[in-house]
Amino acid sequence: MPNIHDVARRAGVAPITVSRVINNSGYFSEEIRQRVETAIKELGYVPNTVARSLRSKKTQTLALVLTDITNPFFTNIARGVEDIASDAGFMVIYCNTDESEVEEEKYVQMLLQKQVDGMLLVPARSEPSIISKIQARGKPVVVIDRRIEGLESDVVRCDSEGGAYQLTQLLLGLGHRHISVLSGPRYVSTAADRVAGYQRAMAEASLSDGECIYFGSYHQKSGYEMAKQALAVTPRPTAFFAANNFIAIGALSALQEAGLHVPEDFSVVAFDDLPPSLTTFPFLTAIAQPAYEMGKRAAELLLARLQGKANQPYQVVVLPTELFIRQSTGRRLDRK
Amino acid sequence: MPNIHDVARRAGVAPITVSRVINNSGYFSEEIRQRVETAIKELGYVPNTVARSLRSKKTQTLALVLTDITNPFFTNIARGVEDIASDAGFMVIYCNTDESEVEEEKYVQMLLQKQVDGMLLVPARSEPSIISKIQARGKPVVVIDRRIEGLESDVVRCDSEGGAYQLTQLLLGLGHRHISVLSGPRYVSTAADRVAGYQRAMAEASLSDGECIYFGSYHQKSGYEMAKQALAVTPRPTAFFAANNFIAIGALSALQEAGLHVPEDFSVVAFDDLPPSLTTFPFLTAIAQPAYEMGKRAAELLLARLQGKANQPYQVVVLPTELFIRQSTGRRLDRK
DNA sequence: TTGTAAGCGTTATCAC
């Protein structure tokens, strides 16, 4: 493969001149541009970004570290990130941690070695060390989706506590008194915050939330298992609050298996809507987060840091959620 | 940030010795390993992969170029790719082309500049030039999901023609005679092959497919619009064959809007199933492709090429699909 | 088992 020297020789100029033409930087005459461009074409020259990065200390590469690209919420974040990054001439490396701190640590280490210019990260745990580590190496990070106590950084997320409060209030308004929360991993802020929102609503209604809180993982299987457990409790709950879309789907199959019909016999609400493009018939009452917008905003924040705004104060962007009331909550319960 | 020289100085060895310890290559004594590792820790040294890549001509990076990560079919391919790549110590850059040749060309160019070790590509068009270009630069490529006439390369895909034939036969067996195909972009092989499978089944049943074939894009909106058009034709069709999941969803809303109930008044089948983790209640009769497996196999093929099997004959892997018969096709039509 | 020297392909710096 030809390099910049080969092009220079063919065009009868110095390598640095070729570099100037390629990058459209510094001064050169129109005639030189012609000669260089011709030589590039004739040789089929492709600039080597690796060499350029070594010299310039910039890779034009961002990393997106999330838990599972398979979840449409994260998929849409990814798409938002990529669209913005791509427009700015950046490429994106993505990594799935499956909520594992070990994987997260491994990926971050690799990404630092790769000299990515910045990272967008959905942290596996609510503990600041991994982020601090990245910041300590002078790389900007934007934390997506989750809260980390005691950490200064750019953040883009939604209000989990508030959304959960809204969903719980909706159920309470429909007359439900025994509501089980099927939540995600205990140490993930969204899972904890969604429980907290539920608890606030329950407390305001002077109801106990005694045995009704389950922590699991943000997966269908876990939703199924938590629902099974919850249904075995006496008195049996009349509604579920699923802390994400996958959990809701799992809970629905548990309900079906138990012969309970939604919404006739049971109500279900979920945090995270299913994208309309994937829903045969919208059914679940849900709080929707603007995932694509979250990815976009996060990428914009990161790029701003890379484009000189390195020393501005950190921004915490909390985007609004939207409540969609659908069939899974049905009508008001008859008071017993 | 410290570099390999700093570590070498601190450990009292030569840079190359540090390199050997880091990469666990060549010979060095246990004592040297200790000294080097201590120095690395004390300095917080992180190896610079960019410099390493420049020298070794390997970036340990793959690229996944697909049309839209937002489609769960591709999301699962991506996940399969990433899992395999990650196990082998490779990172993955992903790019969305939205079926645009221009975007595809732009991305491939950037990826070549970035010196990725190999590419996995869902080509935007059934035309070999972009792939040949990558091959010409000595980079291995695996073509995913689509056929390209007259191209020698590794390929992982499913049998679109056969799956479409199966779905059409199912509809014919239920008594449908007026079946409209709502397909994807005319010049994408999967869209064309799915139409071909439909045509074969129709021809075998001695039925005409005159005005019943629509080409659009693989999106919900296009599905909606094609369905609208198809429903305006006399005699009105009694069934749709949607060439992908998004089109099916769009078609369902058009049917709902037209006051037609599925499956009572109308049947719908789709190529591409919706992942169970995203389906509140499975409803669509569909051909499912093993997307995750496709991504996995494709990544394995690519890695094999990178690990010395560069000159083996190209492999074309055609994975089996699975038919799920659900409610959207209902019962046998009463013969008129 | 360890080290020296050169070079990977660019660009920053300074000179002309």
Place this chain on the structure above:
DNA sequence: GTGATAACGCTTACAA
């Protein structure tokens, strides 16, 4: 406007 030179941080090839 254009070019010579060094340097980015590492590893290959060779030497000791």
